[in-house]
Amino acid sequence: MAGVDELGEFGLIARLTRRFKKNAHVVAGIGDDAAVVRVGDRLMAVTADLFIEDVHFRRGDAPPDAIGGKAAMAAMSDIAAMGGAPRFLVLSIAVAEDEDVEFLDEIYRGIAEAVESYEAVVIGGDTTRSTSGLTIDVMVIGELVGARYLLRRGARPGDWLLHTGRLGVSGAGLNALLHGRAGASLIHRHFHPVARVAEGMWLASQPPVHAMMDISDGLGQDAGHLAGSSGVGVNIETERFLHATNLKHFCEQHALDPNMFVLMGGEDYELLIAVDPEYGDGLINAFFQGFRLELTRVGTFTDAWQGVRVDGAPVTGLGFDHFRE
Ligand code: ADP
Numbered sequence: 351m352a353g354v355d356e357l358g359e360f361g362l363i364a365r366l367t368r369r370f371k372k373n374a375h376v377v378a379g380i381g382d383d384a385a386v387v388r389v390g391d392r393l394m395a396v397t398a399d400l401f402i403e404d405v406h407f408r409r410g411d412a413p414p415d416a417i418g419g420k421a422a423m424a425a426m427s428d429i430a431a432m433g434g435a436p437r438f439l440v441l442s443i444a445v446a447e448d449e450d451v452e453f454l455d456e457i458y459r460g461i462a463e464a465v466e467s468y469e470a471v472v473i474g475g476d477t478t479r480s481t482s483g484l485t486i487d488v489m490v491i492g493e494l495v496g497a498r499y500l501l502r503r504g505a506r507p508g509d510w511l512l513h514t515g516r517l518g519v520s521g522a523g524l525n526a527l528l529h530g531r532a533g534a535s536l537i538h539r540h541f542h543p544v545a546r547v548a549e550g551m552w553l554a555s556q557p558p559v560h561a562m563m564d565i566s567d568g569l570g571q572d573a574g575h576l577a578g579s580s581g582v583g584v585n586i587e588t589e590r591f592l593h594a595t596n597l598k599h600f601c602e603q604h605a606l607d608p609n610m611f612v613l614m615g616g617e618d619y620e621l622l623i624a625v626d627p628e629y630g631d632g633l634i635n636a637f638f639q640g641f642r643l644e645l646t647r648v649g650t651f652t653d654a655w656q657g658v659r660v661d662g663a664p665v666t667g668l669g670f671d672h673f674r675e
C-alpha cells in the first residue's frame with residue numbers, strides 16, 4: 351500500500367483532484383493560489399487554508415491572537431496573490447472538550463483585527479469537537495475588482511522574476527524560536543505576516559506583469575511553481591538578493607547563510623511576479639513610489655530548460671512540502 355509521503359503534497363493533490371471536472375463558471379480551478387470563478391457578470395477569487403496545532407503553530411510559542419491573525423493573513427494572502435481584495439471569510443474550528451475559552455477568544459480577537467485591516471468580514475463557519483488539538487479552517491472569498499486578476503501561468507521566456515518586500519525573515523524567526531536564539535524582530539515578523547492586498551491589486555492592473563503568486567513555501571520552490579505553471583524554466587541569481595538588516599545580523603551571529611532563508615524559508619507572504627523585461631525598471635520605480643516597498647529582481651525566466659536553477663545550477667527539493675521534510 352502506497353503512503354502519501356511517496357507522492358508528496360503536490361503529487362497527492364494532483365492524484366486526489368484528477369476526477370473533478372470544471373465548468374463554464376470556473377475561470378481558473380485547482381492549481382493556483384485561489385480559484386477564479388464567474389458569478390453573474392462578476393469574477394471572484396476563492397481559497398481555503400487549514401491551520402493545525404503542532405503542524406502550523408505550537409501553543410505557547412505564539413501569542414494566541416497572533417495564531418488567529420496569521421491564519422487569517424495567510425488565507426487572505428492567497429486572494430492578494432490573484433490581485434483580489436478579500437471580502438468574506440468563513441471560519442471553522444475543531445476544538446478539544448477541555449480547550450481554554452480565553453485562548454480561543456484571543457485567537458478570534460487576532461482574526462478580527464486582521465480581517466478589519468482589509469475591510470473584510472467573517473460571515474459564518476462551523477464548530478466541532480476535536481480529538482487532538484485545535485484546527486482552524488479559513489475560507490476566503492475575494493473580489494476581483496474590474497475583473498482583473500493574475501494567474502501563476504503566464505511567465506514568458508526572458509521575463510524577470512521579481513518579489514515584493516524582503517524574504518527569509520519569517521524563516522529566520524522560526525529558526526530563532528526553535529533554537530532559542532535572540533531575534534525579536536524576526537520572530538515578530540514570523541508571527542505577524544502581512545497580506546499584500548493593495549500591492550497585488552495594483553500589480554494585477556499593470557499589463558507588463560504576466561504572472562503572480564504569493565511566496566508561502568520559500569522563493570526556490572515557489573519560483574518553481576510559477577515557472578512550472580507557465581511551462582518555462584527559471585534561473586535565480588543570488589547575487590541580486592537584498593537581505594533585510596535583521597536577517598543579515600542574525601546570520602552573521604550564528605554563522606548561517608541568509609540566502610538559504612530566502613530560498614527555503616517559508617511564510618514570507620510576499621508576492622512573486624513575472625514581468626516583461628522592457629518594463630521591469632519602470633515597474634520597480636512606480637511600485638516603490640506607490641507603496642514605499644521594494645520590488646526586487648531576483649531572476650530570469652527561460653525556455654532553455656524546465657525547473658529551477660540557482661546561479662545556473664539545477665536544484666530540486668527546495669522549500670516546504672507537508673509530507674517531505
Ligand atoms: P497555497 O500554498 O497557495 O495555499 P496549495 O499548495 O495549498 O496553495 O494548493 C494548491 C492548489 O491545490 C490550490 O488550487 C488548492 O485549492 C488545491 N488543493 C489543495 N488541496 C486540495 C484538496 N484536498 N482538494 C482539492 N483541491 C486542493
Ligand code: MG
Pocket residue numbers: 383427428431563564565566
Ligand atoms: Mg499561495
